[in-house]
Amino acid sequence: MAQKFEQLPEELQLATSAHVKYIQSLDTRKDEYGYWLTEHLRLNGLYWGLTALHLLGHPDALPRNETIDFVLSCQHDSGGFGAAPGHDAHMLSTVSAVQILATVDALDELDTRGKGRLQVGKFIANLQNSETGTFAGDEWGEEDTRFLYGAFNALSLLGLLHLIDVDKAVDHIAACANFDGGYGVSPGAESHAGQIFTCVAALTIAGRQDLINKERLGRWLSERQVAGGGLNGRPEKKEDVCYSWWVLSSLEMIGKTHWIDRDRLAAFILRCQDTENGGISDRPGDMVDVWHTVFGIAGLSLLKYPGLEAVDEVYCMPKAVTARVLGH
């Protein structure tokens, strides 16, 4: 495969140094209105940028100490993390916080300088619905399989999965399965690539892949590939780099990435780069952002693009990190 990538034309080479510079520049845009309007995504954004840098082989491109300080500054007494200081605690930012600290090998800081590992675990565990097994994003109660996956992701990294009722959560995922093999946001909802990723990854963490209809799901997922090589998130939708990642990583988890044309997918992702200024967009020619940048690079990593660190398809983190933290 490496051979084929080298034969790609110049404009389809990975613009590694431009991407590194782009990610480094993200926190220097305080004179842009958009920077302030997106503060509710700051911790998530840090996770996306940091993960992309690690996969690009530049783990030190963001200062480690400042990263840890910022993460800890977002924590509440409840143990949960907000998106930035002054923002309410939420599952999504709490998961990002745990992922960031795991990536920079600083989970211990939760005990030495934060509110304690266990307190983080309790914040997450408290969001489980004891009746249905699913999870809310925060105290206001909105439920979504995204939050269930987030809980499994963070709690397994913290070694605290025993704080929740895993079997009940697994039952809930099973109830979200559809006849096409996919999963929706809640029981009855249509299959959607993002939700499939969360459900399949949660089942993988729980060791319950036996519940997945791999043949039917693999077929639905592989039918997401469109003529341009990219993958869409639902039938009759346009291709998109972020959906490409969710479909590809789900296929990887069930051992079926060979059901799509991997080379054409890699070429699609590479065409979405801004090779000059760095970053990757949803589709060729669109504005780049860090969200599509990390999912594009993670996709290329899963496709074994040469020079990239291996990505863990379940956690969307460097494999070396999850291996260290999970003790595999």
Add this chain to the structure above:
Amino acid sequence: MADQGSYSQHGIARTSRVRTEEQRQRDLDHITRYRDLEDQVRERIKRSDYSPETFRLTSALLKLNPEYYTIWNARRRCLISSSFSKRPSGSLPSKASSTTSPTATTAGSSTESSSAPLAATPPNLASPTAGMSGTTAEETTQYDSSDAESEAADLAIIQSELTFTIPLLLESPKCYWIWSYRLWILEQAISRLPAARARGVWEDELRLASRMLDKDRRNFHAWGYRRHVVAQLESPALNGKSMVEAEFAYTTAMIRKDLSNFSAWHSRARLIPRLLDERGADDEARRKFLDAELNQTREALNVGPEDQSLWYYHQYLILNIVRPSQYPAMAPHFSTTDRIAYLERELDEIRSLLEDYDDVQLVYEALFEYTLFLYHLQNG
């Protein structure tokens, strides 16, 4: 739509990132105004001031940035602590995981913002349009503690809040936090109003869900939202009864408008088992139903054989034929001979599609899968 800027955006054409000095200055002006407003709100949140004035400030800030979930939360706390008349236990968050629990802060705000009587309706909330402008605050507070009046006041707040979110939703139809806030408001209707009143609020919401789907027939949030609203309208809490016939008819109408609508086909597939049970359909009625669905899908496939939505639905129908233990809705008691006959007929029909469309991959995939099914049926 709120600018998600460098974090996440879809379908925005790439342009030069270099701003003119004028654009930069305009950005700086926006930033100053935005951060000034943000500072005011956050300073109030910090001292647990959930008064009507804080509420008014959240309106202004959320119009600039509807993605700001912390501000939606503050708005909820404002309503709980200084606007809603009654406080049913079910309306408060059940988890004590927040740093500032609304119950705890209620006491704080009642002492600190003495100008806002705890149980009174803030005047700027009582007017149905107030949430939209968010600036007028006439001093017309005259509170009577009778149930009917406090219910009317709560209803006015609920309607004002629903009105407030509409322009934000139209601008950012995929903003998760607006939908989430709206649902919370609707839940307040259930816990604070008599069932008949609350039902009216939720019925209006179903009309809104339809309007959103008219604008974007595949809006994933809107379909999920519709399912949720219907489930509530069917529940005992709203004196509900089954709406499965009406919802099934809705999917028919949506499919007529646009065959290529996987969301509608999916909804249809999920409704059928309950529909047939509630009709008390016997085996013959179920068979007729299956025949009608097969005919309709076949006709659609004749027009659009490259349409994945149609094929997924067709697969669902076929699963009813070949996997009755998992999909028992339409052909629960067919004999094996029946199943083989149905499958052979579908295979014939699909083969005939090849006369007009010999280069459509989905046709071959269906032939391949269904032939395997046929083989297994024929060989036990």
